[in-house]
Amino acid sequence: MKKIFSLLISACIFSTGIAQLNISLIVNGQPPAQLSEWGNRREVLTLIVSAPGVIGESFKLKTEIKLIDGTVIATTDLAKSPVFIPSTTGTTILVANDVMPLEYMVFTGKYKTSLERTGKMPADNYTICTKPVRTTDYGPMGEMKCKNFYLATTQLPILMKPYNEEVLDAKKAQTAIIFRWSPVVPRQISPVTYRIQVFEVLPTQSPVQALRSNQPVLDKEILAATQYIWQPQLSFSWIGPDEDLGYVISENKSKIKEQSMRFIWTVQSLDKDHNPVTRTDGNGEGRSEPILFFVSIKNPILLK
Amino acid sequence: MMNRKTICVLCIAIFGCGHFLYAQTKKPAPFSVSGTAGVSYEGYGLHRNPSGWTGYQPRKPWNQVRFNFTPTFKLGKNFSLPFNFNFAAIPTNFAGPFAGIKKPSFGQFITNPMNSFGLNPKYKWAELQLGTQYLKYSDLSTGDIGVFGIGFDLRPKTLLFKFFTGISQQGINYVAGPPTVVGAYKRRNWMAQIGTEKEGKYLFALNIAKGKDVPTSSAPPPVTIRPQEGLVISVVSDLYMDKGFYFKAEGAQSIFTKDVATPLTLLLKGLKPFIEAHTSTITDYAAQAAVGKKSKNFDIGVMVKYLGAGFQTIGYPFLQSDRLDYTVNNRINAWKNKMNIVATLGQRINNVSNTALKAKQFIGNLNWFTQFNDKFSLNVNYNNFGFQTASGINPFGIKNVSNDLGINPTVTWAGKKIIHLISMSYNYSKYDERDVITGLTTSNNTHTTLLTYVPTYLEKEISPDFSILYFYNDVPGAKIALATISSALSMQVAKKKLRLRGQLQYTLGKLNSFSNSNNLIASCNIDFKLTKKLNWSTFLTTNYFKYGNEIIPNGANYVETTCRTGFQYRFNTKK
Numbered sequence: 078m079k080k081i082f083s084l085l086i087s088a089c090i091f092s093t094g095i096a097q098l099n100i101s102l103i104v105n106g107q108p109p110a111q112l113s114e115w116g117n118r119r120e121v122l123t124l125i126v127s128a129p130g131v132i133g134e135s136f137k138l139k140t141e142i143k144l145i146d147g148t149v150i151a152t153t154d155l156a157k158s159p160v161f162i163p164s165t166t167g168t169t170i171l172v173a174n175d176v177m178p179l180e181y182m183v184f185t186g187k188y189k190t191s192l193e194r195t196g197k198m199p200a201d202n203y204t205i206c207t208k209p210v211r212t213t214d215y216g217p218m219g220e221m222k223c224k225n226f227y228l229a230t231t232q233l234p235i236l237m238k239p240y241n242e243e244v245l246d247a248k249k250a251q252t253a254i255i256f257r258w259s260p261v262v263p264r265q266i267s268p269v270t271y272r273i274q275v276f277e278v279l280p281t282q283s284p285v286q287a288l289r290s291n292q293p294v295l296d297k298e299i300l301a302a303t304q305y306i307w308q309p310q311l312s313f314s315w316i317g318p319d320e321d322l323g324y325v326i327s328e329n330k331s332k333i334k335e336q337s338m339r340f341i342w343t344v345q346s347l348d349k350d351h352n353p354v355t356r357t358d359g360n361g362e363g364r365s366e367p368i369l370f371f372v373s374i375k376n377p378i379l380l381k
Numbered sequence: 382m383m384n385r386k387t388i389c390v391l392c393i394a395i396f397g398c399g400h401f402l403y404a405q406t407k408k409p410a411p412f413s414v415s416g417t418a419g420v421s422y423e424g425y426g427l428h429r430n431p432s433g434w435t436g437y438q439p440r441k442p443w444n445q446v447r448f449n450f451t452p453t454f455k456l457g458k459n460f461s462l463p464f465n466f467n468f469a470a471i472p473t474n475f476a477g478p479f480a481g482i483k484k485p486s487f488g489q490f491i492t493n494p495m496n497s498f499g500l501n502p503k504y505k506w507a508e509l510q511l512g513t514q515y516l517k518y519s520d521l522s523t524g525d526i527g528v529f530g531i532g533f534d535l536r537p538k539t540l541l542f543k544f545f546t547g548i549s550q551q552g553i554n555y556v557a558g559p560p561t562v563v564g565a566y567k568r569r570n571w572m573a574q575i576g577t578e579k580e581g582k583y584l585f586a587l588n589i590a591k592g593k594d595v596p597t598s599s600a601p602p603p604v605t606i607r608p609q610e611g612l613v614i615s616v617v618s619d620l621y622m623d624k625g626f627y628f629k630a631e632g633a634q635s636i637f638t639k640d641v642a643t644p645l646t647l648l649l650k651g652l653k654p655f656i657e658a659h660t661s662t663i664t665d666y667a668a669q670a671a672v673g674k675k676s677k678n679f680d681i682g683v684m685v686k687y688l689g690a691g692f693q694t695i696g697y698p699f700l701q702s703d704r705l706d707y708t709v710n711n712r713i714n715a716w717k718n719k720m721n722i723v724a725t726l727g728q729r730i731n732n733v734s735n736t737a738l739k740a741k742q743f744i745g746n747l748n749w750f751t752q753f754n755d756k757f758s759l760n761v762n763y764n765n766f767g768f769q770t771a772s773g774i775n776p777f778g779i780k781n782v783s784n785d786l787g788i789n790p791t792v793t794w795a796g797k798k799i800i801h802l803i804s805m806s807y808n809y810s811k812y813d814e815r816d817v818i819t820g821l822t823t824s825n826n827t828h829t830t831l832l833t834y835v836p837t838y839l840e841k842e843i844s845p846d847f848s849i850l851y852f853y854n855d856v857p858g859a860k861i862a863l864a865t866i867s868s869a870l871s872m873q874v875a876k877k878k879l880r881l882r883g884q885l886q887y888t889l890g891k892l893n894s895f896s897n898s899n900n901l902i903a904s905c906n907i908d909f910k911l912t913k914k915l916n917w918s919t920f921l922t923t924n925y926f927k928y929g930n931e932i933i934p935n936g937a938n939y940v941e942t943t944c945r946t947g948f949q950y951r952f953n954t955k956k
Binding site: 183195197237240263291294356 | 525661665817848
């Protein structure tokens with residue numbers, strides 16, 4: 078009886094000793110370039126840990142980020158990384174902040190520099206691998222799982238035409254104004270919707286103030302194209318006293334009063350769900366750096 | 382709390398300044414007021430046909446009232462008190478943190494970028510800055526954001542001491558909607574500058590600007606926006622030398638936390654006690670330099686600007702980083718000032734940090750004006766913008782090239798009673814775009830021709846003008862033609878107290894083989910000088926647009942009307 082009891086205890090100890098955790102890693106193939114953003118989006122990385130019929134033993138996750146050729150560029154500092162205890166229900170779901178806690182990840186060389194400077198790694202194909210390890214000697218408690226992903230910083234469009242501070246003739250502008258911008262880079266999986274907005278800058282406003290406070294005179298969504306021909310259907314006309322704006326151009330014996338209305342325009346790049354293509358860069362709204370253009374109104378008033 | 386303190390200080394300052402002015406009036410001191418004050422109303426109407434069709438959206442608030450009060454009181458040579466109060470009754474924010482807000486709290490109203498409440502009492506070299514201030518310290522530190530708060534600008538002799546602190550945005554709660562309000566965190570700002578400056582000679586200054594969001598300032602908090610914190614330190618120097626030579630340079634470092642809710646870390650750089658490093662903190666550099674020479678007839682300048690990929694500053698929220706620009710600018714006046722040439726040549730490299738997807742953008746502009754004689758002048762302009770980059774996994778890279786050529790001759794001749802001006806203009810615009818899958822380039826060609834006739838009567842108070850324009854755009858799959866005729870008439874009546882201007886424009890449009898679209902715009906300006914100091918300006922416009930059968934429902938049309946009217950009082954009490 079004593080012998081049988083000893084055997085049972087030994088079997089129990091043995092089974093705990095070789096406790097294996099099954100893990101399943103799911104990674105978005107093209108996650109946000111900003112690594113700190115991974116933690117804010119559950120869909121980026123999910124790790125399902127299951128411990129079938131095993132008494133729960135705490136574990137840590139050893140995670141590595143590698144290049145396609147296998148070079149390790151980042152690894153978890155296991156001495157500091159968090160400890161997990163498998164759920165009593167048998168399945169534990171972990172996300173990016175658990176699998177790849179940036180505060181405990183040690184990056185190497187240019188990847189460390191890049192992360193410090195930009196919060197991103199250089200555009201490339203990478204592999205993320207993770208495995209559960211014991212908290213004592215960091216010995217494996219399960220199979221290593223790897224997934225590939227591609228990182229590239231999304232570059233918002235550059236506004237091309239009208240170029241910054243271009244002066245447009247009111248007669249032409251009243252019929253049509255052509256807007257052009259560069260596409261989002263790299264090319265997105267689904268077509269980008271470009272929301273073009275034009276704001277009038279009132280005489281008492283600064284350009285960015287106008288953008289942040291006025292209702293746009295043009296607010297149009299363009300799917301996948303990088304040009305828009307706008308028929309403004311506006312009467313470009315200055316309403317205040319002549320002294321308030323403009324300058325005088327001498328042309329022979331006549332003088333023409335010239336006044337300018339100011340406009341600021343920008344493009345917001347949206348994905349298929351109508352969300353900004355990038356929320357982590359710049360203003361977080363996916364809006365390109367706005368630029369100004371002027372509409373020059375030449376009122377033929379003879380100044381005597 | 383910050384707001385209350387700031388408002389109290391503002392009230393004390395206004396009262397104090399008023400008291401100071403009153404006290405000073407006991408002594409005879411030169412007192413003057415300049416500037417303006419006014420109120421304007423804008424009404425907008427949109428009537429769409431058929432009823433229930435929503436294919437065209439309103440683009441102005443239905444009603445808006447704007448106020449401005451911007452006098453400058455001057456007492457003696459040394460004291461001035463400029464007011465800058467510009468505000469509107471109804472919030473109309475569409476972009477940025479205030480977008481969608483309908484019923485603002487008092488704090489939100491005060492800090493809304495559509496409203497400014499600024500006061501800058503100044504005595505000799507000391508200026509107190511109160512209320513809303515749009516302070517530009519430099520190109521790389523802070524400049525685009527209005528902050529409501531308190532600060533000073535001291536310039537004893539050649540020294541510079543500036544400091545300002547306040548709130549650039551209030552907390553705005555997230556509303557799922559519809560309509561959705563994205564929401565925002567309350568943002569506190571601090572900025573300081575210390576340096577030395579002699580106007581027109583040199584400037585050397587150290588700038589520091591910081592902004593920090595308050596994570597608990599909105600409930601529920603924004604879903605897509607993270608609370609942030611940013612610090613930028615920059616050194617700026619300008620030198621203006623003899624013979625028009627100049628040199629300007631600025632170097633800056635930013636430390637920016639994209640999400641203050643992320644854990645603190647020792648692995649990244651912070652700058653205690655100003656800012657601590659979180660796992661989302663980034664640190665990068667930016668620099669710009671310009672050197673050149675300016676003179677009456679010849680300018681030349683070279684400008685280089687580099688913004689590191691992680692350079693981010695709260696003072697310029699729309700700045701696109703990760704780029705390198707370099708341009709050469711040139712201006713020449715020749716032929717006894719009858720020829721004027723302005724040219725820019727340069728390149729912009731975007732995505733500098735990313736060797737695989739580096740994008741190059743060529744920039745070339747030329748404007749050449751020549752006044753051949755009293756009767757004939759010619760303006761030629763050419764612009765080129767090219768954008769080229771690899772396209773990641775696609776077989777071909779992105780390549781977009783925009784070319785524009787404009788030719789504009791003008792002929793004038795004078796009779797005894799009338800001066801005639803005929804201006805012709807032709808523009809050719811070509812936009813090539815490469816498909817990243819097939820490698821095929823599509824060309825988008827636009828031709829614009831404009832003819833304008835302006836007779837100027839020497840003995841009459843009327844000034845008409847007439848113009849005709851043809852616009853044609855051709856891209857595979859779409860051909861757009863627009864023909865416009867327009868005419869305007871300006872006149873002055875009632876002993877020049879009343880100025881009138883009316884304009885009528887008709888545009889016939891055609892898209893591919895669809896039926897024509899029609900557009901008629903009529904507008905009228907009335908500017909009435911009620912007294913020497915008081916003006917009443919009114920602007921009325923109506924726009925009728927009827928689509929061709931390119932959209933459903935066929936025959937859809939709309940009428941838009943806008944009425945702006947306002948009184949403007951001009952202070953002028955110089956004694």
